[in-house]
Amino acid sequence: MKRHPALVPLSHEHHHNLSFAQRLRRACSDADDAGCEALIENFRQHYATPLEQHFQLEETWLQPHLDEATSARLLAEHQELRALAAAPSANPSRLAEALISHVRFEERELFPWLEQHLPPELLAQLQEKLG
Numbered sequence: 001m002k003r004h005p006a007l008v009p010l011s012h013e014h015h016h017n018l019s020f021a022q023r024l025r026r027a028c029s030d031a032d033d034a035g036c037e038a039l040i041e042n043f044r045q046h047y048a049t050p051l052e053q054h055f056q057l058e059e060t061w062l063q064p065h066l067d068e069a070t071s072a073r074l075l076a077e078h079q080e081l082r083a084l085a086a087a088p089s090a091n092p093s094r095l096a097e098a099l100i101s102h103v104r105f106e107e108r109e110l111f112p113w114l115e116q117h118l119p120p121e122l123l124a125q126l127q128e129k130l131g
Contacts (some may be wrong), residue, residue, distance in 0.1 A: 004115045006127035013054050013109070015104045020046070021099040028092040037094050043095065044085055053094065055082070061126050062110075065118055079104045 003011050019044065026037040055078045055112050081102060084095045115123075 003111065004075065004123055006123040006129075006130065007114065009130040010054065010058070011107065013050065014107055015050070016095065017099055021096045021103070024092055025096040025100075026041045040090055040092055040095070043085065051081070051085075058106075059128075061105050061129070062114060062118075063124075065114070065122070066110075070113070073105070 020039070024036070024039045024043070027039055058074065059078065063074055067076065077098070080098055081095075084090050084098060
């Protein structure tokens with residue numbers, strides 16, 4: 001699916017997060033405890049900066065333009081992922097499923113809606129910020 005150029009950087013981050021979640025799901029379902037723990041630690045390290053920046057950008061630039069239900073879902077899923085990442089004994093399966101579900105929501109529902117409804121000038125500003 002062709003994305004508006006303003007959303008391409010976020011879609012690329014989604015791709016990396018989805019790939020990570022699938023690796024986590026595989027490692028944890030194969031009873032590879034060491035690999036599973038290493039991936040969770042990798043997620044925590046990754047989460048500390050780029051994922052939080054991704055969430056902040058969406059919450060600052062995109063969330064104010066959403067209807068109440070979509071806004072609530074976006075914020076709830078971000079909060080859940082933040083909590084899972086911060087939990088000392090994170091459930092790896094839950095973390096993987098939450099991340100996969102969130103990426104799919106944004107790519108399949110949120111971004112297509114944004115591309116159709118956001119004012120062109122806002123998309124241009126977002127593109128400039130991410131460019």
